[in-house]
Amino acid sequence: MTLPAPAPRSRLARRRPAWAGRNYSLLTGAAVVTNLGSHGALIAAAFAVLEAGGSSGDVGLVAAARTLPLVLFLLVGGALADRLPRHRVMVAANALNCVSQAAFAALVLLGEPRLWQMMLLTALCGTGTAFFNPAAEGMLLSSVSGEHANRAFALFRMAMNGAGIGGAALGGAMVAALGPGWVLAVDAAAFAFAGALRAFLDVGDVAARAPGGGLLADLREGWAEFRSRPWLWGIVLQFAVVVAVVGAAEAVYGPLVARDHLGGPAPWGYAMGAFGLGTLAGALLMMRWKPRRLLLVGTLCVFPLALPSAALAVPLPAWGLCAVMFLTGTAIEVFGVNWMTTLHQEIPEDKFSRVSAYDWFGSVSMLPLATALAGPAESAFGRSGALWGCAGLVVLATALVLLVPDVRRITRRPVDPTTSPVEEAQVPAKVTPG
Incomplete structure (x- = not known):
């Protein structure tokens, strides 16, 4: 009996390593995009406060407004990510980040933002991060097999760190050349693009969550x-x-x-x-x-x-x-x-x-x-x-x-190389x- 010929791999699939599956590649690409934008946005937010007449203490308040929701909502975010499809939690969080950063950018570009407005929008961004991080880590952990986990996690972290370094350098240069508002707008666009990538994650192999209490x-x-x-x-x-x-x-x-x-x-x-x-x-x-x-x-x-x-x-x-x-x-x-x-x-x-x-x-x-x-x-x-x-x-x-x-x-x-990551x-x- 003649076996059917294997389906041809896409050009992208031929370029990436055999262990870097579709989900892993999408997660890594999206993480690079968001890290490029976010590290520049951290610099832009500080200069937006200073250009609006704020003090160093005001910069600290805006930074604290980002951190506090992260601490408050992380546990809830983790529970939701194990109850709901993780990629949906990630996309929803990216949408919140996109809207909050776009509003922040508009305030800066159109006039003098007030401190409470910047704190509120930064807090919304921190809330999105609190729901995103546990879902993203869970999705990444389930996207690779143990045989290649070490290499996969190392490459993912290298890509994220490299994007962070590049994002901070590029963001600083853009703040100096264009002003902080445009850097915040770029960060909003980065969240939108990354969310679109994450919407294509394949969760067909993940077992349905059993209803909990x-x-x-x-x-x-x-x-x-x-x-x-x-x-x-x-x-x-x-x-x-x-x-x-x-x-x-x-x-x-x-x-x-x-x-x-x-x-x-x-x-x-x-x-x-x-x-x-x-x-x-x-x-x-x-x-x-x-x-x-x-x-x-x-x-x-x-x-x-x-x-x-x-x-x-x-x-x-x-x-x-x-x-x-x-x-x-x-x-x-x-x-x-x-x-x-x-x-x-x-x-x-x-x-x-x-x-x-x-x-x-x-x-x-x-x-x-x-x-x-x-x-x-x-x-x-x-x-x-x-x-x-x-x-x-x-x-x-x-x-x-x-x-x-x-x-x-x-x-x-x-690890048995024939075992799936979830198994x-x-x-x-x-x-x-x-």
């Missing part, structure tokens, strides 16, 4: 999944501390040290650029390296996050700070890829988004408080003392999480004895 029941089920895994909540608690103190050091102390000891803002910009390049180097490394003990290797790579605070405390010259930031970017990318691979391996597919929401919530929950306390800490301990304290907290939190047995023991699981996510986890 309501939103609160879904949240409780997600919480039970989260707290039942000590390695999961241990690392989230670790990052609640790490993200808070590293964020405070970079947002508050870094610019001050650059102004007082490094000659101005340019060296700090170079250092942040070196961090971005480090993340690209880390992603390239992880496309080839598949460490067996995923969380142990990843957690050891969190220790270098103490180095930027220590370098600012000394302070090191600009070239030394850039070297430290490059190393830190590389190390955190190794952690990031191993973390995503572990979640993909250990968490059931139907709970991806809720677990992701608890992860995001825990990781960012202390950041606003730490940023607010940075000034009082400097007054109490001195800038150098506060920075050494930041470095010490990173080391302490990371050392403590290594005491959790599963952090040291969870290993990469061999693979249901395989029970295996932990190597210590």
